Amino acid sequence: MVKLSNEALRRVVFTNLGIADPDIIIGPRVGEDAAVVRVGDKYLVMHTDPITGAVEGVGWFAINIVANDIAVRGVKPRWFLLTLLLPRNVGEDGIRVIMSDVNRALIELGGSLVGGHTEYTPGIDRVIASTTAIGIGNRYVTTSGAKPGDLVLITKYVALEGTAVLANDFGEELMGKGVSKEIINRARAFLREISVVKEALEIADIANSMHDPTEGGLLQGLLEVAEASNVRLRINIDKIPILPETRLIFNALGIDPLKSLSSGTLIATVPRNQVEVAMNRLEKLGINYSVIGEVVNGEPGIELISNGRVLEEVHGFIEDEVMRLWHLKYGE
Known part of the structure; x- marks a missing residue:
């Protein structure tokens, strides 16, 4: 994985964000770790990230990397959604190893997996894991x-x-x-x-x-x-x-x-x-x-x-x- 440059993000991503919603406190911006949305008198904090550059420990990385981005907002990461894209050579034993790491990371953080998607995907030669983390708090840090x-x-x-x-x-x-x-x-x-x-x-x-x-x-x-x-x-x-x-x-x-x-x-x-x-x-x-x-x-x-x-x-x-x-x- 190689990130787009900040200039490319501003040119082709940040110019295509749908409608302006007044409850979006922090949307896509360079350097900001997670989105912040007002929900009543609280703040919903969300972030998503793929793991594509590691072979070992994919499940552990998949949970902890996104959890960090919620926590630096000053909010506890609580809920996670995980998408696993698998090459055909990964069997149930391999999936079990990944999910065991996911489970261990969630237990240590006090978080829960609430949804996601798992599939065999043509054209890839290693596991790709994309995770969304969500938390809710009374305040936030930027x-x-x-x-x-x-x-x-x-x-x-x-x-x-x-x-x-x-x-x-x-x-x-x-x-x-x-x-x-x-x-x-x-x-x-x-x-x-x-x-x-x-x-x-x-x-x-x-x-x-x-x-x-x-x-x-x-x-x-x-x-x-x-x-x-x-x-x-x-x-x-x-x-x-x-x-x-x-x-x-x-x-x-x-x-x-x-x-x-x-x-x-x-x-x-x-x-x-x-x-x-x-x-x-x-x-x-x-x-x-x-x-x-x-x-x-x-x-x-x-x-x-x-x-x-x-x-x-x-x-x-x-x-x-x-x-x-x-x-x-x-x-x-």
Whole structure:
């Protein structure tokens, strides 16, 4: 899967959205994680996403990826609809494995599968899973809410999702480049860390914005916050946390973890006077965090700094490094 550029979305997608409904609070916009619709005095939050770029753990990804996009709105993901498109070589045992992962993810999140569709689809050679998640709440958080003066906080480590995908789908290539089986097995377990639901719900009442960086990685996620909020993010690259397993695997393949699938990392901008509150709450959950920068006035984009010096300015659209390798391997 390779996303359309923001410019293409604006030209050919956002110009064809049907009627203007006054109850749509947030519809399709660049950088926003989920739709928000007013229902009485509450807000219905919805999001849909396909899983096309992973072979292992499809059911686990299918639930957790969309759940993250509801949670960063500050709303608990409760109801899910799942569409499974299957190649003919997937039998009942294979479907059972997928659905077992789906069930396990739902139980951990406290969610329910309420519908969907399952079929054998001609012309595909792997499972494609598309999931819709829904939640309802009294308030919501946006990607576009970042304000000058906020501090930029992220949870866990970057590229957890990308590391797990590479370890699962590129194991032989990695061993051929000298990465040990032990490192690869540890990295495969990062699949369990891709949810940001707990931390997002924990700090939703004090965050001005929250975002779930997926394709394009941390840098693309930060760019989306900057562009949606019309602000500039000054990011200290030395503060960005990267696990040793991620460094080893990404170095072996010659790609950048900052530009790679990063579900499992929550981006939040928090007022300075609330950052200590956020850190205390995350510590009680046992979730590590890093304050990596600040929100400033200026042209939307990112300043990457180190030792007080600007190393690079980042703008535009970032191609995901893991997805690029994945498509090369699978001939797409």
